[in-house]
Amino acid sequence: MSESAAGVIASIAILDDDPDFRTYLEDFLKDENLYDVSAFATPRELFEHCEEHVPDVVLLDMKMGEASGDKVLEQLITRWPALCVIIITGYPSLEDMRTTFKLKVFDYLAKPFSLAQLRQVLKNAVEAYGLGKSPQDRLRERLGHSIKMLRVERDWSLKDLATQTKLSVSQISAIERGTNLPSIESLLAISKAFDKKPSEILQGIDF
Secondary structure, eight states: OOOSSTTOOEEEEEEOSOHHHHHHHHHHHHHTTSEEEEEESSHHHHHHHHHHSOOSEEEEESEETTEEHHHHHHHHHHHOTTOEEEEEESSOOHHHHHHHHHTTOOEEEESSOOHHHHHHHHHHHHHHHTTTSOHHHHHHHHHHHHHHHHHHHTTOOHHHHHHHHTOOHHHHHHHHTTSSOOOHHHHHHHHHHTTOOHHHHHHTTOO
16 A cells, blocks of 8 residues: 555554454554554445455454354455455364465464564564555565566576576576566566566566
């Protein structure tokens, strides 16, 4: 998201049917002065909010009376695949964790958790998703990471990729670190080295 106020780095939506706990989380996060926070009691309210303004992070309660957290999670991931979802539950189980992580959940907090734990999980999410950074910064980082993963999968060194692309080792290193965005010519050379179309590499970065 673009910063709407000084210090704000991410927008967070909370879905929890417990009004006391929902207010507790909302107040804590607002006091952090780092997040634009919205809280909802029902999935319908959350979905309506997401349709107008997709948040960066959703804190999702998995046990909400008649509402199924699993179904809410599936809809969120299907409709907004780039969304960072953090599960909150008072009924944790290893099987639940395995299932939710398969659905690209970022992390899992079991009640009762400390505010320090919540703060750390959100800090990790901000770093992992590049929240608070400009779109150009996020694009450079995600594209660089994607290219690095392709290289590692082939068990290539930087020098190997440099040989394949006729780019310098320093050029490729800067691209992988997210310092530089590759030129069209460089991206074409890198794509060819991996036997891929540039569009395939760009589609794979979920940007």
